[in-house]
Amino acid sequence: MKYTITMSCGHEERIELFGSTKERDRKIDYFMSQGLCSECYKKKMQEEAEKEGFNFNSCVLPYISNEDGSILLSVWFSGNTKPFKDDIKSLGGYSWSERETGNDSYLLSKPMMCWNKVIKLDELEDEIIKAESIGANNIVTEKNLFEICHYQIALKKQKKWNEKKAIIESIEKPTVPEVLKGCTWNQKIYGRSGGYTIYPNGNKISITDDQKKEIENYLKLKKNIKIKLKLLTRCRNERHEKYIVDKCVKY
Ligand SMILES: [Zn+2]
Ligand SMILES: [Zn+2]
Numbered sequence: 001m002k003y004t005i006t007m008s009c010g011h012e013e014r015i016e017l018f019g020s021t022k023e024r025d026r027k028i029d030y031f032m033s034q035g036l037c038s039e040c041y042k043k044k045m046q047e048e049a050e051k052e053g054f055n056f057n058s059c060v061l062p063y064i065s066n067e068d069g070s071i072l073l074s075v076w077f078s079g080n081t082k083p084f085k086d087d088i089k090s091l092g093g094y095s096w097s098e099r100e101t102g103n104d105s106y107l108l109s110k111p112m113m114c115w116n117k118v119i120k121l122d123e124l125e126d127e128i129i130k131a132e133s134i135g136a137n138n139i140v141t142e143k144n145l146f147e148i149c150h151y152q153i154a155l156k157k158q159k160k161w162n163e164k165k166a167i168i169e170s171i172e173k174p175t176v177p178e179v180l181k182g183c184t185w186n187q188k189i190y191g192r193s194g195g196y197t198i199y200p201n202g203n204k205i206s207i208t209d210d211q212k213k214e215i216e217n218y219l220k221l222k223k224n225i226k227i228k229l230k231l232l233t234r235c236r237n238e239r240h241e242k243y244i245v246d247k248c249v250k251y
Helices: 021-034 038-052 082-091 121-133 143-170 209-232 238-248
Strands: 002-006 012-016 054-064 071-079 095-098 113-120 138-141 196-198 205-207
Touching: 002 021, 038 071, 054 121, 071 121, 082 121, 113 121, 121 138, 121 143, 143 209, 196 209, 205 209
Parallel strands: 054 138
Antiparallel strands: 002 012, 054 071, 071 113, 095 113, 196 205
16 A cells, blocks of 8 residues: 655655555655665765765676686775766776676675676785775775785786896896996996096096096997896886896996
């Protein structure tokens, strides 16, 4: 039977009630004291979502990809997703549906509708970056999953590092001119043809024109190597970069 009930928010709502008279009266009492009309309910849900923020979630699914044996994850957005609807769509692959779950089938509650998709584990890193790029402010992943993911990232980085190291080692280093070996030097040559001087370790040393040429050639080669290394060791942190280059190029 349909009733028009004045909800606790003060608005009227048509609601169909079943059960015994006693049961129906109990429900009517509940709606009048605590119920919200559908408009106020929507508003309340939206407020709660806004409070929760815009979250990216992921969890491991209990099966792997038939295609290549990859570990699979369900990823989804939760919280205040409404203003981000178009952004989420633009990321590709997400659909508004009941998400694939590993354990929710044990729960009696209705599967959650959300923006979700299934990805492979090695795609997680990129998906997190993408989620952050559209404004997800909270990244929620299972702790052990994070560890797996970090392990994968570390493995990838280690591989890159090894590749770099091999390249760096294969770069031919110029021979340090005898007079400069083991010295700190300001890289300045003073004087003129027939009477050049340098100050390695602060001590004045006269050099021949040939020695001058050798030193200049050495500096030029060293500069080229520095540029090569700089490209190889490119890092977001400039100080790291300088450190790596300095470690590789010594007298
Ligand atoms: Zn209302
Ligand atoms: Zn770094």
